[in-house]
Amino acid sequence: MGGVDNISLLKLRVTYGLSGNDDIGNYNGDRYYHPYALVGQFGLVRTSLVNTELKPETMTRLGTGVDLSMYKERLNVSLDLYANTVSDMVMSVKPASISGSQYNVLLNAGKMRNLGLDLNLNARLVNTQDWKWDLGLMASTYKNEVLDLGGQTYENEMWGGTVQTKVGQPLGVFYGYQTDGVFSTSDEATAANLNIREGLVLIPFTAGDMRFVNQNSDNVIDASDRVVIGDPNPDLVGNINTVLTYKQIALSALFTYSVGGDVYNVARTQLESMSTPNNQFRTVLGRWRYEGDETSVPKATPGDPMGNARFSDRWIEDGSYLRLKNVTLSYNVPMNIPVIQNCSLYLSGENLITLTRYKGLDPEFAAGTSPLYQGIDPCTVPQPRLLSLGIKLGL
Numbered sequence: 001m002g003g004v005d006n007i008s009l010l011k012l013r014v015t016y017g018l019s020g021n022d023d024i025g026n027y028n029g030d031r032y033y034h035p036y037a038l039v040g041q042f043g044l045v046r047t048s049l050v051n052t053e054l055k056p057e058t059m060t061r062l063g064t065g066v067d068l069s070m071y072k073e074r075l076n077v078s079l080d081l082y083a084n085t086v087s088d089m090v091m092s093v094k095p096a097s098i099s100g101s102q103y104n105v106l107l108n109a110g111k112m113r114n115l116g117l118d119l120n121l122n123a124r125l126v127n128t129q130d131w132k133w134d135l136g137l138m139a140s141t142y143k144n145e146v147l148d149l150g151g152q153t154y155e156n157e158m159w160g161g162t163v164q165t166k167v168g169q170p171l172g173v174f175y176g177y178q179t180d181g182v183f184s185t186s187d188e189a190t191a192a193n194l195n196i197r198e199g200l201v202l203i204p205f206t207a208g209d210m211r212f213v214n215q216n217s218d219n220v221i222d223a224s225d226r227v228v229i230g231d232p233n234p235d236l237v238g239n240i241n242t243v244l245t246y247k248q249i250a251l252s253a254l255f256t257y258s259v260g261g262d263v264y265n266v267a268r269t270q271l272e273s274m275s276t277p278n279n280q281f282r283t284v285l286g287r288w289r290y291e292g293d294e295t296s297v298p299k300a301t302p303g304d305p306m307g308n309a310r311f312s313d314r315w316i317e318d319g320s321y322l323r324l325k326n327v328t329l330s331y332n333v334p335m336n337i338p339v340i341q342n343c344s345l346y347l348s349g350e351n352l353i354t355l356t357r358y359k360g361l362d363p364e365f366a367a368g369t370s371p372l373y374q375g376i377d378p379c380t381v382p383q384p385r386l387l388s389l390g391i392k393l394g395l
Helices: 186-192 266-271 282-286
Strands: 007-021 033-038 041-046 057-070 075-093 105-127 131-148 154-158 161-165 173-176 179-182 195-198 201-204 210-212 227-230 236-246 249-259 262-265 316-318 321-333 342-356 386-394
Touching: 227 262, 262 266
Parallel strands: none
Antiparallel strands: 007 057, 033 041, 057 075, 075 105, 105 131, 131 236, 154 161, 161 173, 173 227, 179 210, 195 201, 236 249, 249 321, 262 316, 321 342, 342 386
């Protein structure tokens, strides 16, 4: 770029795109007819209404960005801002009872927006004849918001927890009970005057029970006290990569990270609930046992009659982590053999170090492809720690 010292490239970008999506899953047609037997005869019965005006979802993409190179391309920066909106989302909506159909109908009734920022930075910090050091940073953040659901609010049960999708919120937030510790003494429980209702009978919480937050101040802990207790969407994700080279020797490392993003630890609900004879985590050794005990783990009660193990923020954890994803030490062997272009010996390790406060097996997991599975850890198999020694030949 002439006339500006130290700047070799400055490019502004604006993008706009419009596309359709008809990927609404398989076997949706089987909802329209079901086999039915009447007086010993089998046939097909119409069970769901057909929406002849159903159309593909529409994705509108709007983005802007800037590319900058400086100091003879030793510093390269790329920044992108985007706003993606999905309109006419295909939703499964319960029809009015007057329709005579008990099965949901597919409608174009949803709208969702994603606002985000992506930053890529690459720099050569050292550039001499023998030494070279490259450093790269990638950071990405986004905000998801549901704009329209056709007047509906969706609550999906997932591994004992509830995932809510509601207008004005991100997609698939955790919806449950807030907690405020454990009742330490009987006097403390009596003063709180919290109960559960079984029919017409109120049963009070006692010492050693969880103290759930009574959102509507009616002194009864029930479904109306549930609120948003976690958001699985991370605040920031990305990676840091570096390569240090000395003559024929190279040391490279890749760190991945995620900041924010709540995780529902399903394993803890099974192995810390103390409601069954099953084996439990060692955490339960610190449970409430005697009057005056100060702890965050409630007492053990067979069957859990007070619902101490119900879906609450007790099972929601911070999923932030920093992981040494890969580190490789390599040596390029000088070759004078015509048939071999190059030869490299390497020692490599993957997933060697993970820094996190998450109590599960692995903070980096995938329970499924649906966005509603985000942040739900049903005790998936953790990524293995690998060490490898090898040779690469270029012919």
